[in-house]
Amino acid sequence: MKWMKNLKTYVPPSFVVERDDYRCIRCKACVEQCSFDATFYDEDEDRVWAWNANCVGCNRCAAICPTDAITVRRADPTYRYNHNWNGHVDSLKKRAIFGGTPVVSMGNDKPYPIYWDHMLLNASQVTNPSIDPLREPMELKTFLGRKPDSISVSDDGLKTKLAPQLELDIPIMFAAMSYGALSYNVIEALGRAAKEMGTYYNSGEGGLNKDHYKFKGNIIVQVASGRFGVHKDYLDVGSAIEIKIGQGAKPGIGGHLPGEKVSETISETRMMPKGSDALSPAPHHDVYSIEDLRQLIYALKEATEYKKPVAVKIACVHNVAAIASGIARAGADIIVLDGFKGGTGASPQVIRDNIGLPLEVSLAVVDERLRQEGIRQYVSIVASGGIRNSMDVVKAIALGADAVYIGTAALIAIGCTMCQQCHTGKCAWGISTQDPHLSKRVNPDIASKRLINLLEVWALEIKETMGAMGINSIESLRGNRLNLRGVGLNEKELEILGILPAGE
């Protein structure tokens, strides 16, 4: 064995790699595929060994093994059971041994309530007819942007001048995931899928590689606190501009792209030195108030000749409704709400696991507040952060969202197994890495096909559910909370979500 464990740095492994030695044919596919050095081949012994301490549970080895010889299982905790301390012992040890706060990735993985799973949808029975989406037309088309108070129509058509709108064939977009966090091939796949499905992908804060300018018409460009890669051409390529104030996975702190991931092309795209950490500040240093935000929104509108809607993305935090109201009044056309289950490429563990609000609650209160203030029509709401399936989309729209962003779900479609190692830059599935050899593992042809399949299936599922409810246009579902009933929720939660309990 090349490795010997040392008590000084010992933390029990999280996973155990089990290999059926009879089935193992020593093809070494697993050895080549493991980017975390958890598997190696010993020539003298002619055996493949696992170094469990390094295993992150990404299951790449189990997936590639041609003889199904590998099983990765969670290591059972061997400490004496303690309800209070369970799960905290190792994370405490890590801090004590390594002296740093652990950085993690993906979304909050703690068992907070999932309100989506406490909401049920309605269906038509006898008193109103349900609709079969395979036989009758169903409308999923969505427009994002400021809507007028009223419209006037003459024989020549619409007389009211409309603000710029984003036209979506399906109310699902790909969330902001930067080139830098994700590999080139993944961005390529997201772009192709967005183009094919008539929706948008978000560039994230990492700027846009010149090669991806070809997706013009299907890109939302992001302006975040680091201003990486923001210039005139970048703004021109975007169909909309999104100002990122906060991110659900790490509200209140800026972005962090570890230096390992800042390769030659990334440094070019981000306009920063190669190999240095890309740290975006926690606040926008020119946005310290709603008035400042208004200035930034209008500066961007001015720069793009008022032809593109401007979105503002915030993390869901305690006063989200009041903040959203301020953003709407500051002139934003779209508000993106990012719930605390939203993913990230790198975030301190404490922040990811403890800060923010559930998207479901925030969405309900923001929609309600904007309606009460009579300004709901001025902004579209995009829900993001922890949308796992098509029914989450339907429930989000029924709670008041105009569209949703999917990030983690899209990555899972490409191959992600949520091992939460994005920050290491060693993604064994080739997704969140800049290693030119690892990133080959995502074939944009296959990945874009999978994304298209996912969106098509979700679209069909949404249509099916709408049909069951007797609704033939997504517009009629928007903010239609009467189609939701809560189960297992207390009175206050139901009141905040604005839905009736099951049976009422």
Added chain:
Amino acid sequence: MRIVKIREDNCIFCHLCEVACIVEHSQSKDIIKAFKREERPIARCTVEFNYPISLSIMCRHCDDAPCIEACQNGSMHRDERGYVVVNPQTCVGCWMCIMACPYGVIKRDTRREKWGLSTKCDLCPDRVIPACVEACPNEALTFEEL
């Protein structure tokens, strides 16, 4: 004529093409038996690696195949499908084909009693799609019309 197209951009260096080739050319065509019980055939494809480049390479079935020219007794010939194959009955293992091959994709099998045998990709005569193409998890090998 269809050949295996190699896409370097997609090769992930997993060697499954080699594994599939070995299984396909084994007696039992069973992966465990081929590797554990039987005399293991030589893989006709080889995965080359030079970070970050990797690609699987096997016989290109050239139009003007130098190996056919070089073969002294016609063992290396073009079959009815148009592919370059070797006749194991007549091959004497002089390795002239190996000397002539510009891609270095012909291998020596020296396990026969009398003479060695040139071993190369035969594009899996028993299959519609070659085994390596079917096994490639990332479409780095595709079976396409020339």
